[in-house]
Amino acid sequence: MRLATFRELEPLCWRAPSAHNTQPWRLDHRPEAILVGWDRAYELPAADPSGRDLRLSLGAFVETCLIVAADAGLRMTFVGDHCRADRRVGWLRAAPHRYDTPFSAAQVLTRRTHRGRFSAGPDAEALAAVDAVARIAGGTVRAVPDATLLARLLRDADRWTYADAAVVGELRSWLRLTPAHPDYHTDGLTDRCLGLSGREATALRAALAAYPVLRRLGLPRLLAAASGSPLALGGAALVLVGPPGMDDASQVEFGRVLARTWLTLHAAGLAAHPLSQLIDAxxxxxxxxxxxxxAPQRLLHVARVGRPVGPAPPSARRVDGLGQRPR
Ligand SMILES: Cc1cc2nc3c(=O)[nH]c(=O)nc-3n(C[C@H](O)[C@H](O)[C@H](O)COP(=O)(O)O)c2cc1C
Incomplete structure (x- = not known):
């Protein structure tokens, strides 16, 4: 494999999804292979204390690298070598064959998280397709059967999220609610991606600024209520379930599965809107x-899935399509 060629493809690999759009991955080019690790600055210790979403994001990045390399004709494979202490998940190495994938770099580029309205949920065929993707790795994808209970759980999960000052502070540090934010075009969650109007973005900024003072006066409940229920925007909630006894390395593998399920949905004209708070609380x-x-510890990821009514805005990246290097 020509490692230098892969460098040119990296901006496309950066289109991988990550929790809060932190883009935690780091590639370290060595003569014999590329080390895939992560940067401590992009961990989410409050929102993701177990590191589950970090590992899912890193796995999604690995899968994206393999798809992008295969599309360019590079023969590359991933060798898992997880080490939490060294902040490493494994190695991208030269391989005898191209990575076998049905997905393309164009799909990596056009897939988006979609937080808007869906005209329909996934049909039985789409559900079977994503379940098949998960089953190959020993997992499964399940639809949540009880919409009323789900709505109640989501409200409780939102309240739990907004009641925790550390979680709110961390979220605030990744929100980009005005284009004037210095990192608006590099990372985090923008007002546009969250589907907020100018007035809603301003109100949220003000409420979060007042959070330390108003927390005890019921602001967490107000924030949870103000965020509304995304379930009212259509679609169905799907849950990615892993096998029993998963360790850190297998969660990275399920990040790869997660990326494949999202690309499977994307290929079918569907999109995902994660609702991680349901698993965080x-x-x-x-x-x-x-x-x-x-068993609750087998639940890896929950998302509202459906057919988007319109396009979603693109999210920011630290490395853009012009090949700029990460900070
Ligand atoms: C493991 C994981 C967890 C996520 N959790 C949430 C979530 O709870 N709510 C949400 O709106 N988006 C969530 N996202 C979506 C990210 O915010 C999104 O991937 C990121 O902002 C980049 O945008 P893109 O997916 O459109 O490229 C999650 C993504 C990943 C990979």
């Missing part, structure tokens, strides 16, 4: 697990 995670008859 211990009580709603337990309730969701018992609803699905699955």
């Amino acid at each position: 211990p009580a709603t995670r337990a309730a969701l697990g018992s609803l699905l008859g699955v």
Whole structure:
């Protein structure tokens, strides 16, 4: 494999999804292989204390690298070598064959998280397709059967999120609610991607600035209520379930599965809107697990999935299509 050629493809690999759009990955080019690791500055210790979303994001990045390389004709493989202490997930290495994938670089480029309205949920065929993707790795994708209970769980999960000052502070540090924000075009969650009007973005900025003072006066409940229910925007909630006894390395592998399921949906004209708070909050995670008859620790990811009514805005990246290097 020509490692220098892969460097040119890196801006496209950066289109991989990540929680809060932190883009935590780091590539270290060595003579014999490329080390895939992560930067501590992009961990989410408050929102993601177990590192589950970090590992899913890194796995999604690995899968994206392999798809982009295969599309360019590069023969590359991934060798997992997870080490939390060294902040490393594994190595991208030369391989005898191109990575076998049905996905293209064009799909990597056009896939987006979609937080807007869906005209329909996934049909049985789409659900079977993503389930098949997960089953190859020993997991499964399940639809949440009880919409009323799900709505209640989501409200509880939102309240839990906004009640935690550390989680709110961390979220605030990744929000880019005005184009004047210095990192608006590099990372984080923009007002446009969150689907906020100018007035809503301004109100959210003001509420978050006042959070330390108003927290005890019920602001968390108000924030949770003001965010509305995305479930009212259509679609169906799908849950990615891993096998029993997953360790850190297998969560990275399921990040690869997650990327494949999102690209499978994208190929079918569908999109995903993650609702990670349902799994982050211990009580709603337990309730969701018992609803699905699955041990809560096997729940990896939840997303509202459906057919978008319109296009979603592109999210920012630290490395842009012109090949700029990360900070
Ligand atoms: C593991 C993981 C968890 C995520 N959780 C959420 C979430 O709870 N809510 C949300 O709106 N987006 C969530 N996202 C979507 C990211 O915010 C999104 O991938 C990022 O902003 C980049 O945008 P893009 O997917 O359109 O490229 C998650 C993404 C990943 C990979």
